[in-house]
Amino acid sequence: MYDSKSSLLILLFLINCLFFSDADSGRKCSNTSSLNGFESNFTMVQHQLRGHLKILDDCSFEVTRFDMLSGSSDVIFWGADSLDFSNFTRGFPISDHRLNQTTYKKASFSVQLFPNLTWDQINVLSIWDITTTSDFGHVTLPLNGSDQDSDLVHTMFDNCKNLSDNYRVRWSLNVEENWIEIGLEAATRTMNYMAFGWANPNRTKELMSGADVAVAAFTEEGRPFVDDFYITRYSECMLDTKDGSAIGVCPDVVYENSKNNMMVNNTRLVYGHRRDGVSFVRYRRPLKSTDEKYDLPVNPTEEMTVIWALGMMKPPDTIRPYYLPQNHGGPKKVMYGHLVINVSESVDDCFGPLDAKDKEDQDLIIADANVPLVVTTGEAWHYPNPPNPSKVLYINKKEAPVLRVERGVPVKFSVQAGHDVALYVTSDCLGGNATSRNATETIYSGGPAAEGVVASPYELVWAPDRNTPDQVYYQSLYQQKMGWRVQVVDGGLSDMYNSSVFLDDQQVTFFWTLLEDSISFAARGVKKSGYLAIGFGSGMVNSYAYVGWIDNTGKGRVNTYWIDGKDASNVHPTNENLTHVRCRSENGIITLEFTRPFKPSCSHNNRPECKNILDPTTPLRVIWAMGAKWTDEHLSERNMHSVTSQRPVRVLLMRGSSEAEQDLRPVLAVHGFMMFLAWGILLPGGILAARYLKHVKGDGWYQIHVYLQYSGLAIVLLALLFAVAELRGFFVSSLHVKFGIAAIFFASVQPVNAYLRPKKPATGEEASSERLLWEYFHVIVGRGTIVVGIAALFTGMKHLGERYGGENVHGLSWALTMWFLIGALMVIYLEYRERQRRRNRLLGRGNWVLGNVEEEDSVDLLSPNRASAQNGLQNSGLMEVQLEPLNR
Helix, strand or coil, rough: CHHHHHHHHHHHEEEEEEEHHHHHHHCCCCCCCCCCEEEEEEECCCCCCCEEEEEEECCEEEEEEEECCCCCCCEEEECCCCHHHHHHHEEEEEEEECCCCCCCCEEEEEECCCCCCCCHEEEEEEEECCCEEEEEEEECCCCCCCCCCCCCCCCCCCCEEEEEEEEEEEEEEECCCCCEEEEECCCCCCCCEEEEEEECCCCCCCCCCEEEEEEEEEECCCEEEEEEEEEECCCECCCCCCCEEEECCEEEEHHHCCCCCCCCCCCEEEEEEEEEEEEEEEEEEEEECCCCCCCCCCCCCCEEEEEEEEEEEECCCCCCCCCEEEECCCEEECCCCEEEEECCCCCCCCCCCCCCCCCCCCCCEEECCCEEEEEEEEEECCCCCCCCCCCEEEEEEECCCEEEEEECCCCEECCCCEEECCCECCCCCCCCCCCHHHCCCCEEEEECCEEEEEECEEEECCHCCCCCCCEEEEEEECCCCCCCCCCCECCCCHHHHEEEEEEEHEEEEEEECCCCCEECCCCCCCCCCCEEEEEEECCCEEEEEEEEECCCCCCCCEEEECCCCCCCCEEEEEECCCCEEEEECCCCCEEEEEEEECCCCCCCCEEEEEEEECCCCCCCCEEEECCCCCCCCCCCCCHHHCCECCCEEEECCCEEECCCCCCCCCCHHHHHHHHHHHHHHHHHHHHHHHHHHHCCCCHHHHHHHHHHHHHHHHHHHHHHHHHHHCCCCCCCCCHHHHHHHHHHHHHHHHHHCCCCCCCCCCCCCCCCHHHHHHHHHHHHHHHHHHHHHHHHHHHHHHHHHHHHHCHHHHHHHHHHHHHHHHHHHHHHHHHHHHHHHHHHHHHCCCCCCCCCCCHHHHHHCCCCCCHHHHHHHHCCCCCCCCCCCCCC
């Protein structure tokens, strides 16, 4: 009792120390660091990160006005010595505060450092994604308390105004120095322009005419620029061929034609970037310009009308060597508009970061099966996932582009990156051999051997298939973060699958690819529907159905069912082991895909799906149905199909084709007839000859036995070749094939056994033990072979009945049964006659044949009465008399 109370008190004390010591450390943080009170804005790197940082004391800091697009599940605060790749990636967490999978909008929060950390250990404070080893944004702390150059951070402004849902203007004003800095920010395409400026105050209509605007955009190389434009007419900039004057939306320098060297471009680029599909350009212009002809003065204390637009930018050509905006088009307040603002008033209605639909900023290369992708290395200028090493992979002279490939279309790489770079395609976003980081990865192609130089390139061929994920990465095996993303998209289904056929009525296309122990299927309708179903069976009743549809959330679904009737209550869900399941709808046309094993893995074989076994060597009956709506709950008559196939189509999985409904395939019919001829007539006939014809004069029984056995074996082997050729392969899958192989093996053993038989004993001699053993083995194997062969015949008929159906197969099975029943009755009769003959011989009733002196061959060596019969003949004193010609 005492010990338990003491233990409880100690536990409570430890818990108190644990929690309250942390609380005390937060409250009693000292203020000795020279960085206390330091403030700075975050430098945006990725995820539209903006924010303001202030160090509160020796162990905490505050973040305000914080914007960031959602990251992974492991976004943390990170400390590093410097911004170079090696130091940055070897950094360390500085707090347990996490910013996980959340979009931040003007957030404010305080963060405490880990107890064992001080500001002296941190030179760079970053917001870091552990999963991708990525820097979203950072603040560089001043060394030894020195001041930081705040001008290095260009994305923060005093004011922000939404022009549209995807376009913002930010600005900071300095009236004393006569300038205003403006930041244009839009979720738009790379080559689109962003225009913003002041309308002529004397106009109330057609505000664009006479307006002074700045047009900002990016060149094809990704360099930002901004130009001062003046608008004289609602049109693209045009030059008069007579006097060379300009009219339309033209740069100021075009109007002056650069003759008097007048400085009319009064906008100065400060900074620009493309991040996450968002263009950002910061520039400075004077409030009152010296160019009074083309620039309008900006009154900082009055409300003035501004105009804005987004649109396509036309690159320079030999006639007009300027980037010129094209007609913005589009709806008002989306692609263009105007509003009244006072730049001296504090405005901030930009709530949260812009979120572009397409966040990919890198070059996109679409792989062509006929053109190799040249892989080299070069310096990292615009690597999309900072921090980056100094050297990254280039494909077709483009720095770390996004690579788009199609499933089923081979991709060729010509690796010329040097012997220290081994290309491989991996599931790991960092590369550099994930096992070295104790991480797991799937390697889809490449490896240590995939390295080469310009003089001796290495050709790597990768064929993404339908099971390749939507996103993988090309990387170097020896260094992290040299490559980038690979977008894997669906190509044509004919590229993704090896075989395809039209089903009945040619309204559904059926695709498949045979794998080692499984098969991948796809089906696509040719008309709009709410669901598409394919079934394996000769009709809806007693079939296995696979139904694909789009549910209420827009997600594609594929479910499996067993159907044993024509009502909704007869559709029973099953639990098949489907993998790589996909279903999509394009303009109402359903496509479903899945992979399943040939033989379901069932622990309880009484479930219906356990009998859904596919044999690639035999035709698969496929039917289809389409309807308006499907649900996996509460099936009713409304879920029944509106259109369906009229008959099943037999799909030949091995041959990659289909065939019309027929009772029996001709080649397989020949195979079956030949096997019946061998196992039903010739081989049993040979055994009957050896058993019941030994009393015939001479060795005729032996000749008949040998000829029938060898003929039967030859026909069996020939029939086997017919089946293998028709099915294009030899597959041990069905029970029929297993019985057939066993029968052929034992039948092939008999000739070898006959060749090795010991010498038979002379007349009157006892048979040797080797001879007796051989006779037992020969007889048992022969009779057993016939039993197995007959089993192969019956299982073959059953196999045809299951796969081909048809009443003829059923009738043939009965005919085969009657044949062997008659054969069995005949054997019983012959056996009875043989026993009667032996009994008569033992009683001395004329048991001799004229001229037959080989009595030992007429006696069954395996008969239990053999020894007693011989002894009886000797003891009875009876003498055999042989008649000879008188003249001998």
